Amino acid sequence: MESTAPSATTAHALAVLVLDGVVTFDLGVPLMVFGALPADYRITLCTPKPGTVPSLEGMSLSFSHGLDTLLRADTVVVPGYDLNKPPPAPALRALHQAHARGARMVSICTGAFALAGAGLLDGLTATTHWRATDRLAQKHPAVTVDPDVLYVDQGQVLTSAGASAGLDLCLHVIRRDHGATAANAAARLAVAAPHRTGGQSQYIKRSIPGTSGQSLARTREWALSHLGEPLPVRRLARHAALSERTFARRFVEETGGPPAQWLLTARIDLAKQLLESADHSVEEVARRVGLGTAANLRARFHKATGTSPSSYRQTFNRQ
Known part of the structure; x- marks a missing residue:
């Protein structure tokens, strides 16, 4: 854009x-x-x-x-x-x-x-x-x-x-x-969520579980600190002490979208911060955000932002 x-x-x-x-x-x-x-x-x-x-x-x-x-x-x-x-x-x-x-x-x-x-x-x-x-x-x-x-x-x-x-x-x-x-x-x-994508639902049609041990906020916070690691649903569900099916259902109820999309948004956001604040190679940024290869990062980043990691860095790197 x-x-x-x-x-x-x-x-x-x-x-x-x-x-x-x-x-x-x-x-x-x-x-x-x-x-x-x-x-x-x-x-x-x-x-x-x-x-x-x-x-x-x-x-x-x-x-x-x-x-x-x-x-x-x-x-x-x-x-x-x-x-x-x-x-x-x-x-x-x-x-x-x-x-x-x-x-x-x-x-x-x-x-x-x-x-x-x-x-x-x-x-x-x-x-x-x-x-x-x-x-x-x-x-x-x-x-x-x-x-x-x-x-x-x-x-x-x-x-x-x-x-x-x-x-x-x-x-x-x-x-x-x-x-x-x-x-x-x-x-x-x-004191707002740093990034909710525009396509997220305005409201959730089903009721959201209470926060007393039911909310997945703690697991989402944990996931944000482990973005560089593989985070399949089974691992997230295990952290939340829920079955995969129950975890996936509650995740959609609380965020309006599936775990994979939420993780991708978080990884792209972290990639932006790394590109803005440090001189990491694209390969290093890809590794740190959990997208594996530079080619995968470039493809995902371009789809999400309409530009390449290198162009983004040239525009927003403040160092």
Whole structure:
């Protein structure tokens, strides 16, 4: 994926568009995540009409910047808002103009409706909170709505599901811009999972076992410290003191995907960190992350990131 990373000398101008009925959690997410890298992102809050904006939760928030902020932004983030209060036409025009100028457009939760209203999702795949996906598909039939995923990256336009999925998307944007090390640092400050893939399910249809001896979190943590070793399901199940069948079922219930996919994501993430922070050979990185050979790492890495380990290192190695 092409990066729209800030330059080494200029902070990336990030505008957050606050609409009537804004969801305060969604508003806080980009402030917290991108605010963890103040030298890299210059955040400005704006609203269609400077002044007081009511939140969905009943609070009144005050903002001094207007829509002209969007026209100077490198990235525009639209948090979720009350769908009974549609954005005014000037806000939709400003979103359209920002996109046409080349700004990256990001929505959190129901913020996707504003992007769709500006015509920015036509012909694209997008998502929103699972409770609103049917409404988005009905209101905007030119949009392919994926109701199951955490977020969708379509290059210049990115959309997320509700609540914590906004965290995942913002961290994904940082990962695109600055690499895994920076994203993981922001995740630590937010006390968030460092990497949940966009294709992970928004919610788990079956109940999740309780944490008193049933959760697999301890086994997942153990696996992260043993990524350089073979980790077949039988070994993971043995660590969790479960049968392979029960372990596999519970793993999907807790993470939304199978162990093999979770391990591959973790190994690619570790490979990114090694490529960013040290001068290991590709062969050494492959060995350390448990992918065996350089050829296997290159194939898996390219499929996951769209680039090669060497190109990734050239882009993100900070030494």
